[in-house]
Amino acid sequence: MRPPSARNLQDLLDRGRDRQLRLAVTGLSRAGKTAFLTSLVNQLRHAGLEARLDLLPAAREGRLLGARRVDQGDLSVPRFPYDPAMAALTETPPRWPEPTRGISELRLLIRYRPARRGLLGGETRQLTLDLFDYPGEWLLDLPLLGHDYASWSRAQWQGLGPARREHFAAWLAAVAELDPAAPAEEAQLAELAGRYAEGLRSAREAGFADLQPGRFLLPGDLEGAPVLQFFPLPGLDDTPAKPAPESNLATLARRFRHYQQKIVKPFYREHFRRFDRQIVLVDLLGALAAGPERFDDLARALGTLMQSFDYGKRSLMNRLFAPRIDRLAIAATKADHVTPEQHPRLVALLEALLAEPLKELRFADVPVKGLSLAAIRATEPREVTRQGTTSPALRGTLLNGEEALLFPGEVPARLPEHDFWTRQGFDFPAFRPPVIDGGALPHLRLDAALDWLLGDKLQ
Numbered sequence: 001m002r003p004p005s006a007r008n009l010q011d012l013l014d015r016g017r018d019r020q021l022r023l024a025v026t027g028l029s030r031a032g033k034t035a036f037l038t039s040l041v042n043q044l045r046h047a048g049l050e051a052r053l054d055l056l057p058a059a060r061e062g063r064l065l066g067a068r069r070v071d072q073g074d075l076s077v078p079r080f081p082y083d084p085a086m087a088a089l090t091e092t093p094p095r096w097p098e099p100t101r102g103i104s105e106l107r108l109l110i111r112y113r114p115a116r117r118g119l120l121g122g123e124t125r126q127l128t129l130d131l132f133d134y135p136g137e138w139l140l141d142l143p144l145l146g147h148d149y150a151s152w153s154r155a156q157w158q159g160l161g162p163a164r165r166e167h168f169a170a171w172l173a174a175v176a177e178l179d180p181a182a183p184a185e186e187a188q189l190a191e192l193a194g195r196y197a198e199g200l201r202s203a204r205e206a207g208f209a210d211l212q213p214g215r216f217l218l219p220g221d222l223e224g225a226p227v228l229q230f231f232p233l234p235g236l237d238d239t240p241a242k243p244a245p246e247s248n249l250a251t252l253a254r255r256f257r258h259y260q261q262k263i264v265k266p267f268y269r270e271h272f273r274r275f276d277r278q279i280v281l282v283d284l285l286g287a288l289a290a291g292p293e294r295f296d297d298l299a300r301a302l303g304t305l306m307q308s309f310d311y312g313k314r315s316l317m318n319r320l321f322a323p324r325i326d327r328l329a330i331a332a333t334k335a336d337h338v339t340p341e342q343h344p345r346l347v348a349l350l351e352a353l354l355a356e357p358l359k360e361l362r363f364a365d366v367p368v369k370g371l372s373l374a375a376i377r378a379t380e381p382r383e384v385t386r387q388g389t390t391s392p393a394l395r396g397t398l399l400n401g402e403e404a405l406l407f408p409g410e411v412p413a414r415l416p417e418h419d420f421w422t423r424q425g426f427d428f429p430a431f432r433p434p435v436i437d438g439g440a441l442p443h444l445r446l447d448a449a450l451d452w453l454l455g456d457k458l459q
Contacts, residue, residue, distance in 0.1 A: 047065065057451065063113040068108065081097075127458065184252075227262070306354070332349075339392035339394060349412060371449060373445040393407050
């Protein structure tokens, strides 16, 4: 058995004293994970200077002294690209950072003064904050652990609604000709898997979220490997219980099991079971703008995703050896894309969308907070007066450089009926990042998220 390193011993000591926190930043594609992490690090780095963190008591009371990036615990994991992200935001004109395309991690050492100083007066303490970022596509694979190949195939076929089916037209036509009992041909399976992956990518571009397997969308070093050359089959209830080992059905089932056991399960075991706290970022506005089928699709994706995390209260022993997520934030991102009076509606709609998983979490007595935020605020609220009537509006710069003054549409406060989309229109354009003067990034309620996720550790 390899002796523990000095770093590991220090980490263990910090966890025993509750001076280390592992925060998972999760969400599906385009939810804004990169922007959130960049802004979080930026605000903590500027704490005590020009950071805008009034909703975080340690900052408001002048007790938060700042943060410094230090070597992370796992040196084999790429560091979150904070510097390239800030470089993109400070270009002329500014641009959004590139989304991360793999696992990344970043460790911050936060210094603060306790709220109750007692006899120590100027005592300072430190909190080690480990931040973890994962591709949204890979998160979608966690629910596969609850399936076998047949049940997964049935679930995928049942989820092929009319709008989604359009993106898989080429694959649907080709897979209809495949005989599950026929001997497998490598070239044929590779071609069909490629067409299935093309359908997944097309559906993602159209705004769908519940897409599996996620590694087909972002394969990384598995590009071209047989483990990524499988797909769901229709009509499995009519196939033999024990297909011939060389058949298409048996081959696809073997690859599915290998994907589960060698790709998904180690990823879950080595990473997701290590978290103390979690924030789930949701692009609710994008789903609203995309229409009812995509909105329902997002609800399914988030519901199944949240079942895969290990939630529960922490004791000293499980904090040291079996960490569980003991506090959760669920945030509707891009809140700066709607006018301020609609922010409460955005939170109400988010909580309605996740009503069932939230009930389970609250039953388990896991603290959960829903909020809306913009990690990097790209618009400013304005008012427009026409014919004596004043209406709220937003001003910002579109991606093409055009200045815009608009009202994007109303957010429903409850889950909309399907005819809602025929009565209500949305216009949520993409805005360019604001011009940064070198100080702290502008945001909306990032400090509220920080207070919920780590404020109790800064007392």
